[in-house]
Amino acid sequence: PVDGGPVRFAVLGLGWFAPDVAIPAIEESDYCETTVVVSGGREKAERVAEEKGVAHALTYDDYADGEASDAYDAVYVCTPNALHLPHVETAAELGKDVLCEKPLEANGERARKCVEACEAGGVELMTAYRMHTTRSIRWVRDVVQDGAIGDPVHARGAFSYNLIAAGEDMDQWRLNPDLAGGGPLMDLGVYPMNTSRFVLDADPEAVHATTVEGPPEFDGLEKYVAFTMEFPDGQVAECDSGYEVAGDNYFEVGGTHGRIRVDVPFNVDADRTITVSKGGEEQVVEVEEPSEMVEEFDYFATGVLTDMEIEPDGRHGYEDMRIADAIYESGESGGRIEL
Ligand code: NDP
Structure with a gap:
């Protein structure tokens, strides 16, 4: 208390x-x-x-x-x-x-x-x-940091939602560059981005991205983005996000001795499943989560x-926006951008 x-x-x-x-x-x-x-x-x-x-x-x-x-x-x-x-x-x-x-x-x-x-x-x-208060993600972070899958080598994550198929209003602020600042990257892609940083407990040094521009109603915003983040110890995170892809919602970390995957990590208060693959065996855990917003x-x-x-404080949130700026720069130029 x-x-x-x-x-x-x-x-x-x-x-x-x-x-x-x-x-x-x-x-x-x-x-x-x-x-x-x-x-x-x-x-x-x-x-x-x-x-x-x-x-x-x-x-x-x-x-x-x-x-x-x-x-x-x-x-x-x-x-x-x-x-x-x-x-x-x-x-x-x-x-x-x-x-x-x-x-x-x-x-x-x-x-x-x-x-x-x-x-x-x-x-x-x-x-x-x-994600910083979500029990399943906090557990994955703890066991990864404790060496449960050996040395973490890469993270992968995706979060997408097909707002076109869902018949959503094309006049909404999420499709207005002046109000959203970007497309699915700003709304959904920041989840796998930030969760990679949180679980690997590191900040990327460089990014490389591919962006695909949306239909005219997207006003120049991307409808799809795939990005790679390079971390100081040689770890890599590969993430993607789209507004024309249905249902992608996972996060996983692969290490020298195994892999941990979380399914449906990013929807609010969703039921999550953790799969640990190690030594040729697979263990599946259904996680009962307390409300992460509470x-x-x-x-x-x-x-x-x-x-x-x-934590995550303002500087931590600012870092994601620096990364997002670099992702958009890379999407434009096709090049690798150092942070
Ligand atoms: P909504 O579109 O549902 O609501 C946004 C509200 O912002 C509007 O209803 C309006 O409320 C207010 N607003 C003020 N100015 C404007 C404007 N010019 N155009 C449109 N709305 C305006 O958005 P969400 O509630 O889904 O998202 C709001 C924020 O929360 C975003 O930053 C989003 O990324 C974040 N978010 C976070 C989630 C999470 O899981 N952590 C989940 C969903 C969203 P009013 O009429 O009262 O002024």
Whole structure:
């Protein structure tokens, strides 16, 4: 138990994820509470506040003006990628700690500004990568680091979703370069990218990528990206992501003495299966996961309420955006890009 809680949250961006997943997770958590909701529309904010039993409903302008700032301790940013920075800057100016959805922003430069704003304001900044609080992925990381498959040699991962076949709205922000900053790489590909870094416990030195441009409605964004990351000890991660590929969702690490694979790692609160292949034998484990969003909020709150270091922090999220910039550069030039 942590003294001094709960951490009271202002939740920004009332689309799918915040009201349907994050606010219920906050409600279920031990150390968090939603006291403010913030939306582009006042009526929407008021409706969601009423539905969720939240005391304060604000617009983004109210929030930027510091309204009701005594009513919350921390901010959870869940707006389109390129609208994270202004809200993070406001939070930093108001002295509020920040849990910011992934990707941290729409490119490296804007992500760096998020980090700098929070460092200048002396507030915490956590990048909301669920995989760091997911039991199966944490277990894989621990056993890989303990040598269960010998020396890790390579990671592989994919996360794709066919939004064309799903009949999704082509006017959505995820297909708007100015709001998304990129195509499936920014939305889905960051999962295998970041999980490779987390499990291998290393940052890449160089990338090489192939991108395939989407149909005209994608406004120049890629519909598919395959990328290779080279790590300092000679390890390699191969990942891919697409908006016209159905159902790819796996992560695996191969080592000198075996291989560990996780199936369906990246969907929120999904059932996961871990397969360990070693010495010609295969062991399959069905993992019962606690809710990773509840874990994530309680973990962040624990960091806010104690002097525990919070990871993945803003710099960790910024690193992914540097990698994404390099992937796009490589996709354009066809060359290997050093980081
Ligand atoms: P949605 O499209 O469902 O909702 C986004 C919301 O942002 C909108 O409903 C709107 O809320 C607000 N918004 C503000 N300005 C704009 C604008 N110009 N255009 C569109 N929406 C705007 O997105 P998600 O909830 O799926 O994603 C939000 C963020 O969360 C993204 O950064 C995404 O990457 C991340 N995410 C993370 C997940 C995870 O598992 N960690 C899963 C899903 C998303 P309002 O009307 O209240 O202003």
